[in-house]
Amino acid sequence: MKTILDLSKQELEAEIKPSFRAKQIYQWIYQQYVGSFDEMLNLPKSMRTELETRYSLSPLRVLKEEQSSDGSKKYLFALHDGLSVETVLLPMKIEEFDEDGQRVHHTRYTVCVSSQVGCKIGCAFCLTGKSGFVRNLSAGEIVAQVLFLKKLNNIDAARRVNIVYMGMGEPLDNLQNVVKAVGIFADIDGLSISPRRQTISTSGLSSQIEKLGSIDTGALLAISLHAVDDETRVKLMPINKAYNIKSIIEAVKKFPIDMRKRVLFEYLMIKDVNDSLESAKKLVKLLSGIKAKVNLIYFNPHAGSEFGRPDEKDMRAFADFLNSHALLCTIRRSKGLDISAACGQLKQRQQNELD
Ligand code: SF4
Structure with a gap:
């Protein structure tokens, strides 16, 4: 049975009569977190029964x-x-000062969603890629991941969360459903998560980056770059044969970027592969002219991995070089964020920690 979460509010308005009920249904689902149509008390009983027969509420x-x-x-x-997919909730404690100068603490949540079951891209460092591609997730299956996590963790409906499309799968290989999910997330009567709180992370499908740019959803863009020359990148990400670094950079330069935001470049540091100062120099050159931010991520070797974890001092020297050349750069230390930063490591890292 079709899930109602697959429908944008406009589609729901077209499917049910009278159409103003769509807004109420959206609010029940995304703001009241109801588990059944029967709990939608301001709808006539006949409509609740009809909805029950037409749609599923829990995909x-x-x-x-x-x-x-x-x-x-x-x-x-x-x-x-x-089939099954993984989703990760990443809470981050934030300390701020209120108007009276008092310290206040709150938690900011980021949800790392999957967009496919499996993945076609086949990155060398990734477990998801190794198991191959099975199918795309529908928009509703993507939306449900965030809705369920908010509900399961009693996160107040009014509390906005950030979304990163960095779980299983290549989001731009499922462009249509991902774009639809961005819109459903943003609906004011739904979860009301602005596209500027949503980051779509890609392995660098240049033509799809251009397509996403032309749709201009307002979502932010993250590129899993991981190398500064094609020879190294092909070894890590065979997709680079089809979409080389030059084509990615050209596509990013055309991408519409919010004035206050930057394109995120994820860089998985691997010992003796891409962690030299020479690579840092090339990276600065490559990203010149782009409003960019680089996230350096420690590679964490797993059993049987052919790659090694970089030395702390090399990581530091790399980061210092970027920062001293006006290329904003952070090192991800938090385990949770490590997991989210490189989609392929998500499954692997979590497994290592939790097994
Ligand atoms: S790292 Fe991401 S894009 Fe690469 S194979 Fe894994 S899931 Fe796919």
Whole structure:
């Protein structure tokens, strides 16, 4: 049965009569977190029954929930056809000062969503890629991951979360459903998560980056770059044969970027592969003229991995070089963020920590 979460509010308005009920239904689902149509008390009983027969409200079922030491939580969700996907909730403690100068603490949540079951890209450092591609997730299956995580963790409906499309799959290989999900997330009667709180992360499908740019969803862009020359990048990401570094940079330069935002470049540091100062110099040159931010991520070797973790001092020297050349750069230390930063490591890192 079709899930109602697949429908944008405009589509729902077209499907039900009278159409003003779509707004109420959206609010029940995304702001009241109801578990059944029967709880939608301001709808006539006949409409609740009709909705029940036409749509499912829960396209996911929790199979497994695991919490890591840094507070991040991984969920394994079963889909209607028995396949499964992973979603990660990353809480981050924030300290701020209120108007009276008092310290206040609150938690900012980021949800790392999957966009496909499996992945076609086949990056050398990734477990998801190794198991191959199975199918795209529908928009509703993407939306449900965030809705379920908010509900399961009692995160108030009014509390906005950030979304990163960095879980399983290549989001731009499922462009249509990802773009639709961005819009459903943003609906004011729904979860109301602005596109500027949503980051679409890609392995660098240049033509799809251009397509996404022309649709101009307002979502932010992250590129998993991981290397500064084609020879190295092909070894890590064979997709580079089809979309080389030059084509990615050209596509990024055309991408519409919010005045206050930057394009994020994820760089998985691997010992003796891409961690030299020579690489740092090339990176600065490559990204010149782009409003960019670089996230350096420690590679964490897993059993059987052919790659090694970089030395702390090389990481520091790399970061210092970028920062001293006006290229904004951060090193991701938090375990949870390490997990989210490189989609392929998500499954692997969580598994290592939680097994
Ligand atoms: S790292 Fe991401 S893009 Fe690469 S194979 Fe894994 S899931 Fe696909």
